[in-house]
Amino acid sequence: MSHHQVLIVGGGTAGITVAAQLRRKNRTLDVANADGWVEVDHNTLQHTRFPNVFSLGDAAGTPNAKTGAAVRKQAPVLVANMLRVMKEDKVTDDKRYFGYTSCPLTTGYGEMLLAEFNYKNEPDPSLPINTKKPRKSMWILKKYVLPQLYWKGMLRGRA
Numbered sequence: 001m002s003h004h005q006v007l008i009v010g011g012g013t014a015g016i017t018v019a020a021q022l023r024r025k026n027r028t029l030d031v032a033n034a035d036g037w038v039e040v041d042h043n044t045l046q047h048t049r050f051p052n053v054f055s056l057g058d059a060a061g062t063p064n065a066k067t068g069a070a071v072r073k074q075a076p077v078l079v080a081n082m083l084r085v086m087k088e089d090k091v092t093d094d095k096r097y098f099g100y101t102s103c104p105l106t107t108g109y110g111e112m113l114l115a116e117f118n119y120k121n122e123p124d125p126s127l128p129i130n131t132k133k134p135r136k137s138m139w140i141l142k143k144y145v146l147p148q149l150y151w152k153g154m155l156r157g158r159a
């Protein structure tokens, strides 16, 4: 690959299959780590052996809980670093992913809490309220707001 060409390995769990196929068929582009995940730097999402390769989401070898919420934080980091590599052969100095993920946990009928944490399992709240406490507002967020965020924001590259 020239430095203007990049490979992004995503595809969720199918990305792991792709990595396994590359390992079998094309040893020169063996992107997987020992466990089969795509071997990337945990903060830049750039492959540790192939500078033109990036990965995010469920396929990436990052030690975060695999969620769409994590992908939402990873995507801008990957894009910024990928564009910089295509231009200047190096990643940016300021775009890093620190393992943010979030898990909505339904705790009762019409009640939910949002566990948000990073690689170090430290709380990493994104809202100005205590989301660790079960609340009706969190349930409303999950049922009505997050689907809009997903379909109208994330999938269109706006959120």
Ligand SMILES: Cc1cc2nc3c(=O)[nH]c(=O)nc-3n(C[C@H](O)[C@H](O)[C@H](O)COP(=O)(O)OP(=O)(O)OC[C@H]3O[C@@H](n4cnc5c(N)ncnc54)[C@H](O)[C@@H]3O)c2cc1C
Residues within 6 Å of the ligand: 010, 011, 012, 013, 014, 015, 056, 057, 058, 059, 066, 067, 068, 069, 070, 071, 102, 103, 104
């Ligand atoms: C039941 C369930 C509930 C979940 N709930 C939540 C939640 O509440 N909040 C949250 O943040 N996360 C949740 N997740 C996790 C979240 O869905 C995943 O972490 C996220 O979708 C991973 O994104 P991804 O882009 O890596 O993979 P995916 O979203 O799996 O996207 C991969 C895409 O690649 C496509 N693809 C596969 N193979 C190929 C191929 N060969 N060629 C071209 N395209 C291909 C697939 O069709 C798919 O569209 C949930 C997951 C499950 C299973």
